[in-house]
Amino acid sequence: MENPRDIFIAHLRRKGLFLTRERRLILEAIFSLRKHFDFDELYDTVKKRVGRVSRATIYRTIPLLIDSGLIRDVFRGTSGTQYEQVRGLEHHDHLLCVSCGSYIEFKDERIERAQQEVCKKHGFVSVDHKLGIRGYCRKCALIKRVKA
């Protein structure tokens, strides 16, 4: 039951929903994409494979996939939400280069643990969290320094 398709079906069942052709194709399309993707990439991929799909269907399916734990939304930039495949991957946070748009993933146990403590101290029940550090990646930082 670690198969994404089975996970998805199980989640749909639980909510009394069907695994339709479209939902299956959207799920498959996601796994043909790079790990981080946005709406348009998903939309274009599905369209290329099926010929026709409604934007609304994609928008309706995304929350189902999020609730299934198969993807998550990572950032919300100026041009729409960025998603990423979860694929059994561990939770992680991001370094985001504001210059070239690249990102680095990281996970720091000290940060994760400290967050739990913060929540505990405030009687707060955490559901999820996002830590995004914006700045300049090694390459862009170098370029910037050369220019300056």
Next chain:
Amino acid sequence: MENPRDIFIAHLRRKGLFLTRERRLILEAIFSLRKHFDFDELYDTVKKRVGRVSRATIYRTIPLLIDSGLIRDVFRGTSGTQYEQVRGLEHHDHLLCVSCGSYIEFKDERIERAQQEVCKKHGFVSVDHKLGIRGYCRKCALIKRVKA
């Protein structure tokens, strides 16, 4: 020179811009608002005080205030960006209740320090960061438990 108005003027000067009546009024309006606010609250407040202001002017002024370090944008929810006054306050991060919309501010030095180390390890030059933990505040967590 710690006066917000002076900080703002200095920033404008540096960029060859004027402190216009509108910009001054927007700045003043912000200080009459609670610490966290969104576009509409700012817009309505300015309008109430001056009678007329263009949405575009507010939108044009916000980045100037951000660049001046007087406000910062905190989240981007479903309904627009949330800003907060900085007012010489220390940087902090947020616990966000998904049930009642309240937030708790916190700062954890261990987290801040660990972030610096992560950046260093990746040759990443950090500009800023946002850590948002979503979940249920004490009160809402209790209500949820009672219901369940």
Next chain:
DNA sequence: ATTGAGATTGAGACTAAGTATCTATTAGAG
């Protein structure tokens, strides 16, 4: 105080992400 170049405003057109609505179609239980 006047003036002129450049900055700024207001109004509204525009863009684009995401949602809502409606009708025809489909999934799947019985």
Next chain:
DNA sequence: CTCTAATAGATACTTAGTCTCAATCTCAAT
């Protein structure tokens, strides 16, 4: 196979935020 609820597609709609441009304002230089 049949029936019903769920669904997809098409498209209208909503809304945060940007862009445009003519009219107006700012302020430094006279």
